[in-house]
Amino acid sequence: MEKTSYQPWDQKPQRRRDTTSVLGGLIVLLIVGGLITAVLFPPIEGVKTGVPVSRKLSTLNYPAVVTQTIGQPVGGTWTLPTSVAAIGDARYVVDTGNNRIVELDAEGHLAATLDRATDSRLDLRQPMSIATDGRRLFVANSLAGEIVVLNTSGAVDRVIGLVAQPGERMPRPIGVVVAKDGSVIVSDADNHRVLILNPEGERVNSFGTGTRAGGSGGLNVPGGLAVDAAGYIYVVDTLNGRIVKLSPEGEFIRDFASLADTAGSLARPKGVAVDGEGHIFVSDGLQAAIEVFGRNGEYLGVIGRRDATDPRAGSIFEAPSGLALFGDTMIVVDGVLGLIALQLSDPGANVGAGE
Amino acid sequence: MRRLIWVVAPLIVTAVIFAMRSGVDVALSEHKDVASTAHNVATAGTPVCIYCHVPRDAAGQLLWPNGQPNAKSDFAGLKRLCFSCHDGTVTRERSYVFNPERPDHVRTAGVTGQDCDRCHDAHGTTNTKFLRVTTNANFCWNCHFRAGPADHPVGVDAIAAGMHPVDTQFNPKAGDYSGTRLWNEDGTGPGNRVMCLTCHNPHGGQPNTLITTVEYDSEGGSFQALCRSCHVDR
Numbered sequence: 001m002e003k004t005s006y007q008p009w010d011q012k013p014q015r016r017r018d019t020t021s022v023l024g025g026l027i028v029l030l031i032v033g034g035l036i037t038a039v040l041f042p043p044i045e046g047v048k049t050g051v052p053v054s055r056k057l058s059t060l061n062y063p064a065v066v067t068q069t070i071g072q073p074v075g076g077t078w079t080l081p082t083s084v085a086a087i088g089d090a091r092y093v094v095d096t097g098n099n100r101i102v103e104l105d106a107e108g109h110l111a112a113t114l115d116r117a118t119d120s121r122l123d124l125r126q127p128m129s130i131a132t133d134g135r136r137l138f139v140a141n142s143l144a145g146e147i148v149v150l151n152t153s154g155a156v157d158r159v160i161g162l163v164a165q166p167g168e169r170m171p172r173p174i175g176v177v178v179a180k181d182g183s184v185i186v187s188d189a190d191n192h193r194v195l196i197l198n199p200e201g202e203r204v205n206s207f208g209t210g211t212r213a214g215g216s217g218g219l220n221v222p223g224g225l226a227v228d229a230a231g232y233i234y235v236v237d238t239l240n241g242r243i244v245k246l247s248p249e250g251e252f253i254r255d256f257a258s259l260a261d262t263a264g265s266l267a268r269p270k271g272v273a274v275d276g277e278g279h280i281f282v283s284d285g286l287q288a289a290i291e292v293f294g295r296n297g298e299y300l301g302v303i304g305r306r307d308a309t310d311p312r313a314g315s316i317f318e319a320p321s322g323l324a325l326f327g328d329t330m331i332v333v334d335g336v337l338g339l340i341a342l343q344l345s346d347p348g349a350n351v352g353a354g355e
Numbered sequence: 356m357r358r359l360i361w362v363v364a365p366l367i368v369t370a371v372i373f374a375m376r377s378g379v380d381v382a383l384s385e386h387k388d389v390a391s392t393a394h395n396v397a398t399a400g401t402p403v404c405i406y407c408h409v410p411r412d413a414a415g416q417l418l419w420p421n422g423q424p425n426a427k428s429d430f431a432g433l434k435r436l437c438f439s440c441h442d443g444t445v446t447r448e449r450s451y452v453f454n455p456e457r458p459d460h461v462r463t464a465g466v467t468g469q470d471c472d473r474c475h476d477a478h479g480t481t482n483t484k485f486l487r488v489t490t491n492a493n494f495c496w497n498c499h500f501r502a503g504p505a506d507h508p509v510g511v512d513a514i515a516a517g518m519h520p521v522d523t524q525f526n527p528k529a530g531d532y533s534g535t536r537l538w539n540e541d542g543t544g545p546g547n548r549v550m551c552l553t554c555h556n557p558h559g560g561q562p563n564t565l566i567t568t569v570e571y572d573s574e575g576g577s578f579q580a581l582c583r584s585c586h587v588d589r
Contacts (some may be wrong), residue, residue, distance in 0.1 A: 025497050078450065079456055080442075097456075099410045099530065128443050142443060146413045174444050189444060213396045220398055221445050238444055239396050239406055260410050268439040285439045286409065305433065319438065334443070336455055 001349070007200040015208060022042060027100065060211050061308050062292040062301030064330070066316065068108070068341035073151045076110030078102050082323030087152055091331070092130055093135055093339065094322070101126040101139065101154070108339070118154030128174040128340060129187075129224070129322065138184060140173035147176055149203070160201035164204055171195075175236070177225040179248065187222035194222050194235050205250040207235075214240045216252045224283075225321070226270035234280060241266040241269065243293070256297025261287055263308045264299035273323040273330065275344075281330060288315035290323070299348050303342065316340070351355045392479040395446065401499060407436060407477065432464025432472040451527050457559035460566060476555070492543030492550035495557075502551070513537055514547040518585040523542070527559050533568060535584040554581055 079097025175187030241259025278295030522534025539546030560566025
């Protein structure tokens with residue numbers, strides 16, 4: 001067999017071409033393979049439990065200025081407060097850690113303590129929320145499974161016992177609000193339902209499947225509640241990270257926000273309040289901030305965090321939960337910091353958020 | 356041969372990438388079966404991870420609980436994440452997990468293994484309460500192995516010894532943080548014996564104490580009041 005002679009330098013150009021084509025081919029293959037893999041196995045992203053809101057304004061701080069902070073009531077104490085309601089100048093704060101209601105005057109002085117001493121029937125066991133019809137107070141007495149209705153002197157007017165339906169767990173109310181027609185709306189955390197009670201306290205409708213669920217029919221731990229001027233109900237769907245809007249009768253209207261920790265998303269929403277213009281304020285315990293949405297769920301900005309775009313940025317809040325609006329003043333109940341009053345401004349005024 | 360490379364190479368590349376991705380899945384699956392624990396709060400079809408590791412839109416960002424607002428406060432680290440559910444909303448218990456007036460076991464906020472995860476593994480354990488260590492009233496011994504019968508009355512049958520413990524059924528979950536509690540021989544329920552949790556409460560001791568369940572005496576800061584919980588005649 002004849003041996004073919006060759007010179008190594010004769011082969012170099014051919015080898016360069018081979019190397020180049022193989023490298024190029026590998027790069028193309030990597031890209032194609034990556035694309036195939038990305039399509040087949042997409043990365044875990046924000047779960048769209050609600051309608052995503054526009055991020056166009058996600059860098060906005062909603063204009064608000066802290067006007068008052070009440071770490072502890074003057075002349076008294078509370079432990080891990082959760083919720084607040086007002087009748088006239090009086091503020092009624094749920095002192096959850098001490099199983100009582102604390103009444104404050106406008107300056108934050110302790111005016112009264114409502115507990116078993118004021119009425120032996122006022123046996124509060126981890127009260128989580130308070131609402132008012134302008135005359136009486138409605139307290140979600142969570143571990144007792146009841147709504148306690150009392151007058152401003154602390155005398156119990158009535159107790160609405162929440163009865164479990166067949167197949168349900170014992171109700172655990174953690175949110176309550178009163179509609180203009182006297183209906184009492186209750187969040188039942190353990191049955192993942194919102195209950196609509198008539199003024200007599202009878203269940204007339206409910207929303208939720210009875211188990212953890214999402215979509216247009218379910219909730220996963222309903223929490224804070226609010227009612228707007230037209231009677232629409234806003235439900236904090238805690239673990240779905242969204243707000244669900246219901247008709248006054250309890251029918252699903254829409255939802256907004258989704259579970260994430262970017263501005264405009266909700267990580268662990270707690271409380272909700274709606275102002276006269278339909279702006280929706282939602283406290284978020286994990287983001288330590290108040291997120292603000294328009295009447296259609298569009299994101300308007302954040303209150304409290306020093307950098308709206310960075311969930312790790314510092315905040316003026318620690319553990320915000322209950323919210324209440326009085327005109328252009330919002331009171332935030334913070335389990336660690338107490339009561340924080342903020343003066344809200346027109347978003348166009350650009351006053352600046354936070355401190 | 357070259358044509359064969361063009362056929363085989365895509366398969367190899369895809370297989371390698373698939374294996375890498377699968378590695379992530381394997382790592383997650385090895386992490387523990389969270390879905391079988393009480394921490395499975397997911398709705399159908401939703402991954403259980405996202406309720407604590409809340410997703411972020413921006414790629415490459417850390418997921419909760421790594422990012423923490425107000426990281427220097429007492430409420431930093433995992434405490435904020437735990438309390439976001441264990442605040443009476445998602446769970447029934449509230450002040451037991453966090454109570455600003457009741458100091459709990461020392462922790463270093465935000466440091467893996469030294470925060471709440473020093474004692475609890477939220478991904479699940481074979482013990483109750485997600486504890487990393489055996490669940491009984493002497494579980495402190497898993498770390499504090501020198502605090503034993505030599506210098507503590509651990510294991511003593513208090514009733515048989517003629518002591519008169521006060522408030523043997525204190526219940527922190529119901530807001531009752533004071534008093535002492537006696538345990539059965541296994542340290543799993545009420546009984547007669549003195550164990551670590553008779554005098555210490557890692558979730559809510561008295562302020563300025565070694566998380567003891569009874570306040571120190573105001574004068575001198577001694578813990579005689581704690582002793583007198585049992586030794587009532589002394």
